[in-house]
Amino acid sequence: MAAGAMFFIVGLCFASWASRIATIQQTLGLSEAALGGVLFALPVGLMLSLPFAGWAVSKIGSRRLLIIAAVTYGIALVGLGSVTSIFGLIVCLICFGFASNTANISVNTQAVAAEQLYERPILASFHGLWSLAGFVGAGIGTFMIDKQIAPQQHFIIILGLMILIVVICSRYLNNDRSISDEPIFVMPDSSLIKLGIIAFCSLMCEGAMFDWSVIYFKKVVSVDGAQMAAGYTGFMLTMASGRFVADKLVHKFGIKRILQISGLLSAIGLMIAVIFPTFYTAIIGFLLVGFGVSSVVPLVYSEAGKSKTMRPSVALAAVSTIGFIGFLIGPPVIGFIAGITGSLRYSFTLIAAMGMSVAILSTKAKLS
Numbered sequence: 001m002a003a004g005a006m007f008f009i010v011g012l013c014f015a016s017w018a019s020r021i022a023t024i025q026q027t028l029g030l031s032e033a034a035l036g037g038v039l040f041a042l043p044v045g046l047m048l049s050l051p052f053a054g055w056a057v058s059k060i061g062s063r064r065l066l067i068i069a070a071v072t073y074g075i076a077l078v079g080l081g082s083v084t085s086i087f088g089l090i091v092c093l094i095c096f097g098f099a100s101n102t103a104n105i106s107v108n109t110q111a112v113a114a115e116q117l118y119e120r121p122i123l124a125s126f127h128g129l130w131s132l133a134g135f136v137g138a139g140i141g142t143f144m145i146d147k148q149i150a151p152q153q154h155f156i157i158i159l160g161l162m163i164l165i166v167v168i169c170s171r172y173l174n175n176d177r178s179i180s181d182e183p184i185f186v187m188p189d190s191s192l193i194k195l196g197i198i199a200f201c202s203l204m205c206e207g208a209m210f211d212w213s214v215i216y217f218k219k220v221v222s223v224d225g226a227q228m229a230a231g232y233t234g235f236m237l238t239m240a241s242g243r244f245v246a247d248k249l250v251h252k253f254g255i256k257r258i259l260q261i262s263g264l265l266s267a268i269g270l271m272i273a274v275i276f277p278t279f280y281t282a283i284i285g286f287l288l289v290g291f292g293v294s295s296v297v298p299l300v301y302s303e304a305g306k307s308k309t310m311r312p313s314v315a316l317a318a319v320s321t322i323g324f325i326g327f328l329i330g331p332p333v334i335g336f337i338a339g340i341t342g343s344l345r346y347s348f349t350l351i352a353a354m355g356m357s358v359a360i361l362s363t364k365a366k367l368s
Contacts, residue, residue, distance in 0.1 A: 002172035003110040004129045006066060009162045010103050011133030013073050015236070016158045017080055017096070018134075018210040019141020019229060020151045022218055027151075028086060032215070032344065036335015039211065041090045043328035045097025050321060053102045057317075061176040062109035069103035070166050074159035081151035101324055105317050112305055112316055113174040123305070124298035128243030131294065134210075135236035142229040188318040189309050194365050195300045198259065199323025201354040201361065202296035204330035205266050208351045209235050209289060211331035212344065220277045220344050227279070231286040238287045242294025250299060258295050259362035266292030266355025274345045274352070289355075296358060297323060303367060330354075 025035050056065045076099050079092040111126045137158075144154045188196065213232040217223050223230070250258050269288030272281060300319060307315035330351065337347040 002169040003107065003114045003174070004126055005165055005169045006070065006107050006110065006173070007126045007129045008133040009070060009165045010073065010100075010107055011130035012137045012158060013070075013077050013162060014100065014210065015134035015137025016141060016155060017077055019138050019214065019232065020081070020144070020154065021211055022214045022228060023145065023151055024080070024083070024089070025215070028083075028089065030086070031339065032219075032335050033339020034086075034335075036332045036337075036339060038086060038089055038093065039332040039335060040329070041093035042097035042100075042331070043325060045094040045099075046101040046321075046324060046328050048094070049098040049101040052098075053105045053317075056102070057106060057109060062106040062113075063170075063173040063175055066103060066106035066110060066173065067166055067170050069099050069106055070162060073099040073103050074155075074162040078152065078155045078159050081153075081155035097328060101321070104320060104324055108301065108316055108320055109176070110174055113176065115302075115305070122247070123302045124243050124246035124295065127298040127301075128240055128246075131236060131240035131243050135233065135240050138229055138233045138236050142226050142233065145229065146226045188315065188322075189307075191366065192304055192307060192310070192315055192319050193322070194361065195304050196319045196322030198358055198361050198365065199297055199300045199319060200326035201357040202262070202266070202293050202300075203323045203327035204333075204354045205270070205289065205351050206239075206293045206297075207327040207330035208334050208348070209286070209293070212334050212347070213286060216273070216344050216348065217279075217282065221279055221282050223279060230279070231273075231283055234283050235286040235290040238290030239294045240290075242291045243298060246295040246298060249295070254367075255299050255303065256362055256365075256367045259299060259367070260359045262292045262295050263355050263357070263359030263362060264292070265289070266358065267352045268292075268355075270348050270352035270355060274348050277345065292355060326354075 030038065053065070073096070076092060076096040080089070080096060083089045083092055111123055115122050209232070213235060214228050217231045218228045246258070265288050269285040269292055272288065273285030276282070300323070301316055304315045304319040334344070334347040334351070337350060338344045
């Protein structure tokens with residue numbers, strides 16, 4: 001329960017940022033290309049966090065690291081809502097990416113420990129809580145936009161909620177302080193690299209949807225006000241729903257079949273939104289993308305946890321880090337392509353290709 005609550009607040013923090021990107025873009029007067037360049041600060045923060053996160057988990061345990069990372073994540077979020085310059089935004093995004101990946105590694109390590117206690121697959125449900133938080137965050141963001149509440153005030157409220165949940169849950173997290181000195185991130189073997197690439201492609205789609213869906217509805221679908229977040233909200237709704245049923249579907253159809261279908265749904269949904277950029281057809285497309293990406297990451301993480309060459313937590317951290325790079329570089333790539341071509345529709349076509357790659361790679365991968 002405590003680990004699930006931490007998944008929720010980590011998801012809420014990122015969703016809060018994603019829901020206000022268009023507002024911050026407008027406030028700073030950034031073009032799509034400029035925003036894409038600025039968003040590269042997120043993966044920079046991620047890369048900087050890798051040696052630190054590995055060292056910290058092995059030295060102080062995932063429980064302590066998660067507590068520190070979650071609070072830092074919220075503080076960085078408030079920083080993003082307070083910036084008044086491009087330089088300030090870049091600095092805050094680096095800090096945000098650093099805290100984001102540190103929280104991601106530590107909370108997934110907690111989830112692995114919880115799954116071992118339950119002795120059955122539950123990682124998808126944990127990620128479902130992360131997605132549910134994204135849906136809640138999108139709803140809160142829509143409300144804040146509609147009421148014209150500044151991002152800074154919005155994000156301060158989210159930080160307060162995060163601190164409250166951390167205080168309540170901290171005593172119930174798995175206390176893994178006395179663990180091996182083995183680093184949490186090591187070079188994975190070939191089978192884990194393949195799983196990481198599948199996660200990379202899916203998370204590239206997911207990251208693009210988080211950061212650009214509101215802007216896509218504003219610039220391409222041509223809607224204003226609260227309707228700008230409609231596609232994002234629909235995407236988060238189906239992604240959360242899909243993760244809560246993923247374990248049952250895998251038991252019935254097998255992991256390979258579910259991953260293949262997931263990749264196809266992502267590709268088809270994105271192409272619908274590209275070819276038919278009207279309000280209702282775009283929503284339908286985004287709903288399909290939500291279902292498409294919902295199962296991929298938790299299933300890949302669960303498969304990584306079964307590694308016979310590494311400890312589950314080490315394998316999971318390695319695969320999640322490869323995948324999370326896709327999550328963070330997808331948005332800036334979208335911005336650069338949009339700047340070169342003059343349209344977000346071309347960028348979303350590339351992301352559709354990433355969805356198709358999930359289906360193809362899943363067909364060739366050896367899965368249990």
